[in-house]
Amino acid sequence: MQRPLGAQISHMLKDRGVDVIFGIPGVHNQEMYRGLAEAGLTHVLARHEQGAGFMADGYARATGSPGVAYVITGPGITNIMTPMGQAYSDSVPLLVISSCLDETAARRGQLHQMKDQRAAAETVCDWSEVARTPEAAYALIDRALCEFVAGRRRPKAIHVPIAALEALAPNARPFGELHGLLPQPAPSDIAVLAQALRSAKKPLFIFGGGAQWIDFAGPVLRRWNVASFTTYAARGVVPPDDPLCFGSYLARPGSADVLATADLVVVFGSELSETDLWRDRLGASVPIIQVDIDPEVLAKEGPPIHADAFSVFEALSEAVPEVLKTEWKPEHVHSFRSRCRAEVDAERPGIVPVCDALRDCLPEGTMIYSDMTQFAYAAKEVWDMEQPGHWHHPTGFGTLGYATPAAIGGAVGRPGLPTMAIIGDYGFHYTMAELGVAVELGLSLPIILWDNGKLKEIEESMVRAQIAPNAVVARNPDFCKLAEAFGARTAAPKTLSQMQQAVRGAFEANGPTLIYLTPEIGSAP
Incomplete structure (x- = not known):
């Protein structure tokens, strides 16, 4: 059957086992949305391409299957490059498919124009290629999916010119089930x-x-x-x-x-x-x-x-x-271990007791997504996990704003199973708009927001380096009112037992719950 290539790509992905697309439609990539419903794909509308990328990352980590994102030419790619860099650092199978301009060398001033979109994306992923024909698009998608199961799982970027997306194309060839082809020991x-x-x-x-x-x-x-x-x-x-x-x-x-x-x-x-x-x-x-x-x-x-x-x-x-x-x-x-735990407690007073109390109230099998925040830095050391692959952190690239959208992606990938986000006050600013997605999807997602009122890790680093702390305090909003404006539930517990009660309730709620914590809770009676 002949369809526009943009629609054929969705059908091809569905045939290869992809169920969910994260992204944002635009005039340049709208052809990629033509076949979504017909192919039977679920689309999650992010509020920013960075959020779409982190959601796809979180989905991939939760399911083991590739996370796929659709973005537009130019700013769509630049906005998702941070998640691509994080996925590259942490070996996550993220596939980004974008539109691109048909001609850039002889024509300037076009909408969303970049000097070299392909090369820009390649700086933060395994490979980045332009597919100028249907055959090239199909071959590159299959190459990416095969490499995800045959080697180190790192992001790939495929750029398809707008005219090619709009033009009629034949079906992609049928494809058998993908099996792992990882190198075996001699x-x-x-x-x-x-x-x-x-x-x-x-x-x-x-x-x-x-x-x-x-x-x-x-x-x-x-x-x-x-x-x-x-x-x-x-x-x-x-x-x-x-x-x-x-x-x-x-x-x-x-x-x-x-x-x-x-x-x-x-x-x-x-x-x-x-x-x-x-x-x-x-x-x-x-x-x-x-x-x-x-x-x-x-x-x-x-x-x-x-x-x-x-x-x-x-x-x-x-x-x-x-x-x-x-x-x-x-x-x-x-x-x-006792000595190390005491060191963590001394370095970040009050956090270890909160970690212990939070761990003790979680349902079995809870998957956690954390952000670059002192709470997570301590928790990663003192919090023992019962099973592997259930705590995800932006370790290598070290980006802020990861936890909220990544947890949304993880919750989408594990419907009915417990998922939780842990994020700091400053990191929450980066991707707070994605809270609207969690509300829209009705996700029972506790979001632990640790508010120490500043970039405390950076402040302490400056002090150690004998630099007068500078630019480490930002004016925060009333986070609970902000979350409620999105339609989320909120809680601001003052004691550890109140926190545990709020967390248990959040897993039963029909929507996300922002649970606002300050360092004082660690010393509360």
Whole structure:
């Protein structure tokens, strides 16, 4: 059947398993909206392309399926580039499809014109290409979807000229189900790992975001008596009651001392970036065995294993079925964790008790999206997760305003399952308009707004650098009245028990609830 290419793209995506599109229509990309309803796609109308991108990111993290966004030429792309950069940093499968101008070299002054839209987008994604024909558009979409299951999951951008979107095009070819094609470990790699593990007296594993699909690590690690750390993204891979888990305190200086005592270190699915460690080197005194699907990561450290972390861990668990004895002592691990928790509490007074109370009142399986705020910085260290892949934070790119729209995307991807956002007062300003989307969709979404009245993390950094704090205080609105103007419910609890009651009610409400907290709640009786 012949349809305009813009409509065919929607039909093609639906045929490939895409169910939801996040975006904003405009005169340049309206042809992409022609086939939405006919194809059976759900469209979520964002209030800003940045919000659309974060929603698609949150949807992808919640479901494991690609998040897809439709945007317009020029400002649509520039507005969504921040979410693309975040998705690139955090390995999220985000597909951005935009319109673009038919000709830019010989014609100036057009609506939404950029000097080079394709090149601009490429600075924050895996690749960015222009599809000038239906065949090119179909091939690029299939390439993106295949790469999402065959390698490191990073955003792609496809730009389609307006005239091509409007022109009639044939159907895309049928496509079978996409299966994972991640690199598998060689038997020799597993044999080397097994021998190293059996020989080690103090083996230590580090799990990163690339290992978050490992959901059976607890019993295996206990059988081997292996100690472990997790990055922030991998919390929950190791059960919180594992007696030899050092937790997500990898960025604490004391972790380097622990690592220096290990005689085997294996890193599963982590590039050990600056935001994982906050120091130049890991601190291990032995060669590090790096397991990763990204060759660029493997070039950084010791003996590499180019394979999927899940497959390697699974094969290793079968290769070493016996119980192992090591020299790790649970009491030493407990002492380390207690020391680190006390450090967090001292650095950010009053937050740890709030984290504990909030954690204790959440329904089982709650998925959390957090923002760049001191509350989240503390929580990522002291808050143990029961299962992996249920706390999402803009770790690498470090953008503000992520949590609210990302949580909306996550809630759309998990209908009927509990989702929560945690955001600071300043970050809320960035994407507050997306609260209207949560109201419009009737999402039972608690939004924890932590208001310390300033950019406190930056203020404290300035003080440490002996800079007089400057430009760190902004005039805040009455956040509760603002949320109510959008049609949301609100609560401003003064005690931890009131907070817990408000959170429980928010999960039962027919719409979002902004729960306004200030630091005083942590010291309230």
